[in-house]
Amino acid sequence: MVFHLARCSSTAIVSRKNQQTLVAVRAALSSSLCHSKLFQGYHNQLETKLTQTRNRSLHTSNKMGDTSVMAPAALKTKGIEKSVWVEFNQLALEVKPLNLGQGFPDFAAPENVRRALSRVCNDNENVLLNQYTRGFGHPRLVTALGKLYSAEMERVIDPMQEILVTAGAYESLFVAMMGLVNPGDEVIIIEPFFDCYDPQVRLAGGLPVFVPLRPSRVGTVTTSAEWKLDPAELAAAFSNKTKAIIVNTPNNPLGKVFSRAELEMIAELCKKHDTIAIMDEVYEWMTYSGETHVRMATLPGMWERTITIGSAGKTFSVTGWKLGWTIGPAQLLAGPKVIHQHSVYTCTTPIQEAVALGFEEETARRGTPECYFQALPAQLEVKRDRVVSILTEVGMYPIVPQGGYFILAYVRDIMNKIDVGGDPNESRDFRFVKWLSRNRKLQGIPPSAFYSQEHKNIGEDYIRLCFIKEDVNLEKAGEILKQLKLDIDAGNVK
Amino acid sequence: RRKLSMRNVSRCCRFTTMTDLPKPAQRISSFGGSVFTEFTTLAKKLNAINLGQGFPDWNVPKFVQESAHEAIKSGPSSNQYTSHMGFPMLKETLSKFYGKLMNRAIDPQTEIIPTNGATQALFSSIQAHVNPGDEVICIEPFYDAYPADVIMAGGIPVYVPLKAPKNSTSSHEWTLDMKEFEASISSKTKAVFLNNPHNPTGKMFSREELQQISEIVLRHPNMIVISDEVYEFITFDDCEHIRIATLPGMWDRTLTISSSGKTFSCTGWKIGWAIGPTHLINPLYLVQQWIPFCTTTPFQHAISLSFEKAQENNYFAELKSSYQRKRDIICDAMKKVGIEPVVPSSGFFALGHIKNLLNTFEVPDGESTDYEFSRYLTREFG
Numbered sequence: 001m002v003f004h005l006a007r008c009s010s011t012a013i014v015s016r017k018n019q020q021t022l023v024a025v026r027a028a029l030s031s032s033l034c035h036s037k038l039f040q041g042y043h044n045q046l047e048t049k050l051t052q053t054r055n056r057s058l059h060t061s062n063k064m065g066d067t068s069v070m071a072p073a074a075l076k077t078k079g080i081e082k083s084v085w086v087e088f089n090q091l092a093l094e095v096k097p098l099n100l101g102q103g104f105p106d107f108a109a110p111e112n113v114r115r116a117l118s119r120v121c122n123d124n125e126n127v128l129l130n131q132y133t134r135g136f137g138h139p140r141l142v143t144a145l146g147k148l149y150s151a152e153m154e155r156v157i158d159p160m161q162e163i164l165v166t167a168g169a170y171e172s173l174f175v176a177m178m179g180l181v182n183p184g185d186e187v188i189i190i191e192p193f194f195d196c197y198d199p200q201v202r203l204a205g206g207l208p209v210f211v212p213l214r215p216s217r218v219g220t221v222t223t224s225a226e227w228k229l230d231p232a233e234l235a236a237a238f239s240n241k242t243k244a245i246i247v248n249t250p251n252n253p254l255g256k257v258f259s260r261a262e263l264e265m266i267a268e269l270c271k272k273h274d275t276i277a278i279m280d281e282v283y284e285w286m287t288y289s290g291e292t293h294v295r296m297a298t299l300p301g302m303w304e305r306t307i308t309i310g311s312a313g314k315t316f317s318v319t320g321w322k323l324g325w326t327i328g329p330a331q332l333l334a335g336p337k338v339i340h341q342h343s344v345y346t347c348t349t350p351i352q353e354a355v356a357l358g359f360e361e362e363t364a365r366r367g368t369p370e371c372y373f374q375a376l377p378a379q380l381e382v383k384r385d386r387v388v389s390i391l392t393e394v395g396m397y398p399i400v401p402q403g404g405y406f407i408l409a410y411v412r413d414i415m416n417k418i419d420v421g422g423d424p425n426e427s428r429d430f431r432f433v434k435w436l437s438r439n440r441k442l443q444g445i446p447p448s449a450f451y452s453q454e455h456k457n458i459g460e461d462y463i464r465l466c467f468i469k470e471d472v473n474l475e476k477a478g479e480i481l482k483q484l485k486l487d488i489d490a491g492n493v494k
Numbered sequence: 495r496r497k498l499s500m501r502n503v504s505r506c507c508r509f510t511t512m513t514d515l516p517k518p519a520q521r522i523s524s525f526g527g528s529v530f531t532e533f534t535t536l537a538k539k540l541n542a543i544n545l546g547q548g549f550p551d552w553n554v555p556k557f558v559q560e561s562a563h564e565a566i567k568s569g570p571s572s573n574q575y576t577s578h579m580g581f582p583m584l585k586e587t588l589s590k591f592y593g594k595l596m597n598r599a600i601d602p603q604t605e606i607i608p609t610n611g612a613t614q615a616l617f618s619s620i621q622a623h624v625n626p627g628d629e630v631i632c633i634e635p636f637y638d639a640y641p642a643d644v645i646m647a648g649g650i651p652v653y654v655p656l657k658a659p660k661n662s663t664s665s666h667e668w669t670l671d672m673k674e675f676e677a678s679i680s681s682k683t684k685a686v687f688l689n690n691p692h693n694p695t696g697k698m699f700s701r702e703e704l705q706q707i708s709e710i711v712l713r714h715p716n717m718i719v720i721s722d723e724v725y726e727f728i729t730f731d732d733c734e735h736i737r738i739a740t741l742p743g744m745w746d747r748t749l750t751i752s753s754s755g756k757t758f759s760c761t762g763w764k765i766g767w768a769i770g771p772t773h774l775i776n777p778l779y780l781v782q783q784w785i786p787f788c789t790t791t792p793f794q795h796a797i798s799l800s801f802e803k804a805q806e807n808n809y810f811a812e813l814k815s816s817y818q819r820k821r822d823i824i825c826d827a828m829k830k831v832g833i834e835p836v837v838p839s840s841g842f843f844a845l846g847h848i849k850n851l852l853n854t855f856e857v858p859d860g861e862s863t864d865y866e867f868s869r870y871l872t873r874e875f876g
Contacts, residue, residue, distance in 0.1 A: 305516055
């Protein structure tokens with residue numbers, strides 16, 4: 001390997017680059033040697049996990065085409081071939097059900113942000129709005145974010161140093177893992193978890209350690225507040241290898257809004273073990289009456305070790321705009337910024353400008369009912385309550401969410417009365433959701449997708465439904481479920 | 495807990511050394527700041543004319559603006575998530591358009607993936623295909639993302655330079671020594687980055703050169719070509735852009751990457767794509783699921799509409815001729831001040847020899863001449 005250094009040329013025009021490239025090659029050589037040793041260890045552990053996840057019955061019919069052995073794909077892609085979205089989006093395309101599965105509105109995005117985007121694209125004076133902007137975030141946007149979050153977090157946030165704009169919260173999560181997690185590091189994931197956390201940790205060479213929220217009761221209407229972490233179980237998950245913990249609050253799919261006390265418990269452990277808190281707070285504006293979204297970064301001693309992730313898609317109901325951000329101290333953002341720089345480099349300028357305009361408008365009317373951050377949750381709370389009654393009526397016990405726009409319903413009793421068929425190796429909820437989609441044309445998402453192999457049994461008795469949908473569609477879903485109940489009671493279910 | 499020592503980092507990426515605060519991942523420890531960050535920031539600060547970073551200073555064409563407007567207003571789903579495999583209409587459009595150019599039927603379902611700009615297609619291609627310890631050849635001079643992408647995947651960049659005569663005046667004169675190229679391939683070589691048309695020289699690889707490269711690649715069954723062709727429609731002097739994927743045996747070995755930003759003067763829209771055989775594109779679908787999940791819906795839609803409209807109004811011919819005029823203007827201007835241009839056959843950029851001006855500015859210790867000249871030009875002349 002040493003002779004690779006000798007191959008570096010001395011092309012005069014890029015002499016400085018040569019220095020950098022020599023450093024890079026040298027570092028790569030040492031890190032690749034380091035990787036080889038660690039990689040073997042990691043590879044062995046990955047193999048174990050792969051054997052476990054293979055039993056998770058990933059949908060194997062290869063609609064994406066033949067994967068022949070010529071030029072095989074990187075090892076890191078093994079075992080994480082299919083996300084639950086891919087599987088169920090394909091099903092939805094095939095079956096064309098009423099889709100309460102993936103989380104996006106089925107109604108138009110707010111008029112003001114759409115208008116803003118269109119105006120920006122057609123701006124003939126400020127032509128640079130359609131060209132590359134600052135890689136770490138368009139100045140107008142980071143300024144608007146800085147203003148809003150300085151107020152929310154009650155600290156002065158430096159928009160140029162402490163905010164990174166990304167291609168969606170998804171990318172924020174990806175660059176956080178790649179920028180902070182080393183091969184062999186452990187990352188604690190609280191279950192149920194948004195399904196990308198696990199593969200993203202593994203793509204960075206990290207090892208996920210799962211700690212579940214557990215319900216105190218089942219078989220009746222409950223609330224997401226009743227799902228809690230066992231303090232001893234959580235504490236035992238931390239080790240001297242723990243680099244980070246990922247906390248999603250408000251939580252998808254549960255709708256749990258972590259209380260201050262719960263976050264303080266996590267914070268104490270983070271401080272004790274020198275652990276970073278990666279806070280996925282994309283549903284931060286969607287909390288319902290009586291609930292307050294608490295930001296980990298505002299807890300004593302936590303700003304220095306917290307990454308806070310937000311999303312324009314969720315905030316402004318424009319999930320297709322794929323814009324998000326990461327807020328945190330400059331030191332923690334350094335790693336993610338480098339990854340971002342070389343993976344996406346910069347985000348879509350007109351979208352950033354339009355979102356900046358949106359934030360300026362909403363910040364100006366913060367605290368009023370017209371502010372979208374108040375109007376949207378108010379609208380959603382009505383939908384939530386309607387869906388809770390529908391589910392209760394049909395014997396699917398809802399877990400009333402404190403936040404977010406998903407609801408879990410306990411469906412064990414119903415599942416037991418239906419022969420759902422399907423692959424017996426697949427989780428109960430996967431089979432039930434597929435059956436419901438094919439036979440009753442109503443689609444949800446199976447919550448065991450948000451659990452590790454070890455804890456799938458916790459999620460298997462539920463279905464997740466998204467309620468940021470038109471009322472008429474929620475009512476239709478109600479009709480389908482009522483009919484299902486009638487048919488079950490009459491013994492007419494096929 | 496064992497603490498690992500920090501490596502050298504440049505001034506653009508400085509960390510405090512407080513040992514009780516969490517540290518970034520080791521994989522980024524060799525990276526400095528991006529050259530674009532330094533110079534675009536300097537240009538903004540000094541209000542200088544920025545001929546550094548590659549983006550137009552004029553507006554997107556009217557029909558492209560109209561496409562955006564149409565896409566944004568087209569219905570509720572236009573602003574919501576689309577498939578991670580790409581917005582179907584864009585994939586159809588690209589498959590028809592490139593199918594004609596490459597003279598083959600391209601399956602929109604399995605052989606095309608839209609991405610967040612060509613930058614993300616490059617990153618994902620490496621993430622999807624390169625294992626730690628794999629080697630990837632970067633032909634110098636290279637777009638700075640290439641070795642960075644390789645290092646982040648735990649791979650090893652291997653450098654092979656284009657060579658030119660000392661006082662080269664044309665990008666045609668920059669050539670790849672094929673023996674040197676073949677000698678740089680080992681059993682660990684997974685890929686080669688081929689940037690054609692080439693940034694920064696403006697070179698267009700000839701059919702013969704691509705043929706020779708292909709023959710070498712085909713002798714190594716484990717190798718793929720990542721062909722970065724973002725400047726494919728900005729070519730001059732009637733030079734033909736040849737796609738290596740169309741050469742015998744090369745479709746199965748090549749990922750062809752391009753971008754709407756360069757083609758439609760909308761670098762800020764960040765819509766790019768990779769095209770290739772299913773077995774090479776499949777792994778990109780996989781990693782796409784975990785990186786951005788999907789790319790911006792309304793702009794994928796808008797680019798799809800833009801391609802259709804462009805074909806109707808002779809856009810590509812006008813694009814070429816307008817850039818060629820600009821190339822001629824800049825080369826003349828450089829000559830007038832004693833900077834001898836390397837006349838490019840393509841792209842946005844021209845290199846120039848500054849040897850005649852070396853006595854006009856100081857180069858501090860530790861700095862390189864070209865970086866210092868660029869700073870000097872920005873500071874003193876705007």
